[in-house]
Amino acid sequence: MSKNHTLLVIFISALISLVMCEAGLRAVGISYPIFSRIDDDLGSTLRPHTEGWWKREGEAFVRINSAGLRDREHAMPKPDHVLRIAVLGDSFAEAMQVPMEDTFWAVAEREIRTCTAMVGREPEIINFGVSGYGTAQELIMLRRRVWAYAPDVVLLAITPTNDVRNNSRALEKDDRRPYYFFKDGQLVEDTSFRHEGGFWLRSSSFGQVVTQARDSLRIFQLTIEALRRVMSPSRATDAQSVHAGQLLEGMTRVSGYQGEESPWLQGEAGLDMETYVEPQESIWKEAWQVTEYLIKQMHAEVEGRGKAFMAITVSSGPQVGPDQAGRRMLERRLGVSDLFYSENRIRALGDNRFEVLALAPLFQAYAEENRIFLHGFPNSGLGLGHWNIAGHHLAGQLIAQKLCKYLGVLQPA
Numbered sequence: 001m002s003k004n005h006t007l008l009v010i011f012i013s014a015l016i017s018l019v020m021c022e023a024g025l026r027a028v029g030i031s032y033p034i035f036s037r038i039d040d041d042l043g044s045t046l047r048p049h050t051e052g053w054w055k056r057e058g059e060a061f062v063r064i065n066s067a068g069l070r071d072r073e074h075a076m077p078k079p080d081h082v083l084r085i086a087v088l089g090d091s092f093a094e095a096m097q098v099p100m101e102d103t104f105w106a107v108a109e110r111e112i113r114t115c116t117a118m119v120g121r122e123p124e125i126i127n128f129g130v131s132g133y134g135t136a137q138e139l140i141m142l143r144r145r146v147w148a149y150a151p152d153v154v155l156l157a158i159t160p161t162n163d164v165r166n167n168s169r170a171l172e173k174d175d176r177r178p179y180y181f182f183k184d185g186q187l188v189e190d191t192s193f194r195h196e197g198g199f200w201l202r203s204s205s206f207g208q209v210v211t212q213a214r215d216s217l218r219i220f221q222l223t224i225e226a227l228r229r230v231m232s233p234s235r236a237t238d239a240q241s242v243h244a245g246q247l248l249e250g251m252t253r254v255s256g257y258q259g260e261e262s263p264w265l266q267g268e269a270g271l272d273m274e275t276y277v278e279p280q281e282s283i284w285k286e287a288w289q290v291t292e293y294l295i296k297q298m299h300a301e302v303e304g305r306g307k308a309f310m311a312i313t314v315s316s317g318p319q320v321g322p323d324q325a326g327r328r329m330l331e332r333r334l335g336v337s338d339l340f341y342s343e344n345r346i347r348a349l350g351d352n353r354f355e356v357l358a359l360a361p362l363f364q365a366y367a368e369e370n371r372i373f374l375h376g377f378p379n380s381g382l383g384l385g386h387w388n389i390a391g392h393h394l395a396g397q398l399i400a401q402k403l404c405k406y407l408g409v410l411q412p413a
Contacts, residue, residue: 038202041144042137043177043193046130057380058097070094071127078150085125086146088138089157092314093129102389107396115404134166135294136180154302159314160342161271168287180290187293271316276339292349299354313343315360317375321383322367357402359395
């Protein structure tokens with residue numbers, strides 16, 4: 001048998017094996033769709049018409065609509081009887097971890113219907129949240145995408161424990177996104193990411209072919225997912241899985257949740273403990289200044305169009321877990337009386353300017369009273385990461401209550 005013939009047999013055998021594997025994966029419904037794509041304005045956005053199961057943290061079947069939003073379809077132009085609320089935010093607003101009907105914005109929309117101020121008007125909340133976004137990208141999203149939907153209210157969901165870092169190139173160290181920086185006292189947009197080699201390659205013809213193959217082939221998706229799991233294994237423990245979604249009948253009886261041994265008090269990837277304390281380093285001081293300027297700029301642009309602006313601050317696991325004793329130990333370690341530095345700072349920013357709803361203090365009180373985790377899932381760890389269904393429902397109810405207090409002064413556009 002010639003060498004070429006042997007190579008041909010090997011190639012055909014490998015091809016048949018790949019085809020059989022692909023067919024098998026499709027037959028049993030295994031897929032790990034890629035929900036994001038590159039974007040010249042925002043660095044990345046959600047891919048229109050993508051759908052599939054999300055099981056990395058929580059579990060939900062996710063659909064991205066035709067406009068690239070994790071939401072249902074929305075009419076353009078806006079119907080006259082509709083009061084439209086646009087939500088800007090990061091992964092907490094994107095909310096891949098829970099079914100769409102359980103997200104805070106879906107809950108808030110249902111709750112708002114009962115407001116006396118909504119008589120004759122239909123509330124409609126549109127979710128523009130994208131995982132990984134900081135305030136800089138959210139401002140760009142407002143300018144480039146949101147106004148086409150003619151919202152009456154813009155709701156900015158701020159995640160202090162990573163948004164401040166996201167807004168600083170020096171802290172974030174990610175060249176694939178836009179930033180803002182101060183130049184001569186003015187905030188200037190930095191779009192240099194468009195010229196980075198990685199971004200150029202992914203946007204090239206070759207990159208598009210690779211992307212198409214990745215999106216079309218289940219075996220490619222499985223390989224990427226396997227590599228991801230090897231690089232970042234699950235944080236869940238047996239004890240966490242057993243007690244997932246249950247009320248805690250006594251923290252002392254739950255192994256692994258006491259004091260500083262509690263996993264949710266030890267920090268996690270993507271969460272900055274530095275935002276619990278007043279910044280000491282110049283790099284963090286500047287990141288805060290940029291963040292505050294971006295929030296004020298967003299408020300000014302919304303108000304300039306005669307629309308209402310409201311900010312909410314998203315909680316983190318260490319702030320709102322039910323183990324009060326453990327949190328007190330963390331506070332002593334950080335030298336603070338509570339973990340609400342960011343919330344207090346953002347509320348002060350909004351004083352006499354715009355409404356701010358700080359969720360963390362309210363979440364903390366609720367979690368301690370009801371002995372429940374509002375962050376985390378059985379497959380990723382209780383008290384860690386994003387809001388679970390209970391967290392989303394509580395957030396939606398609190399946001400609706402806040403909105404109802406001043407919706408009466410708004411009139412349909």
